[in-house]
Structure formats: C-alpha cells, structure tokens
Amino acid sequence: MSARIFKPAKTAMQSGAARTKEWVLDYDAAIARQVEPLMGWTSSADTRPQVRLEFATKEEAIAYAERYGIPYRVDEPNPRHLVRKSYADNFRFGRLGTWTH
Secondary structure, three states: OOEEEEOOOOOOOOOOOOOOOOEEEEEOOOOOOEEOOOOOOEEOOOOHHHOEEEEOOHHHHHHHHHHOOOOEEEEOOOOOOOOOOOHHHHHOOOOOOOOOO
C-alpha cells in the first residue's frame, strides 16, 4: 500500500488560503471498490484511504512514511501567482481596457 504526500490546493469556494499550509499524507486504495448488491452503494473492505494525516512540513510527512515503511510519492505544489489589483484601477485615467457602457 502506497501513500501520496502533497500540499492541498485552495478550494473554489474560499478566497483565503485556509487549510492549505499543511502537508497531507493520503493512502492509496489497496483493493478496488465494489458495488453493494442490496443498496447499490460503493463500498470497500479497505479502511486506510479514509485516513488523512496532516503534517506541518514535507520533511515530517516523509519521516513518518519512512519510519513505518510506507512507500510514498511526493507531489510538489504548483506556484500560485497572485495578482494584486486595486478596485480604483478599474476607473483609472490611463487604463488599457475599453469601457463597455
């Protein structure tokens, strides 16, 4: 059973960077999910993918995986490009865009 170590991205429903500072260790599923015949729900006998561990640094997550002999892969985060723009820039005299009204 392997694990994935990554830094979660900002969700589309938030404007801040909450819960994106930690590194997360998620387990990969060892066996495939099956459709339960009675209700039609998907289920699995493997409970490890339900575990999500959070660490302050990438090195702590790697040390944990190595300490317990968990094979892992590290997904580096993509850099986030912040564009700082003032509301007043929409009405600036020398602005490049054209007015639509």
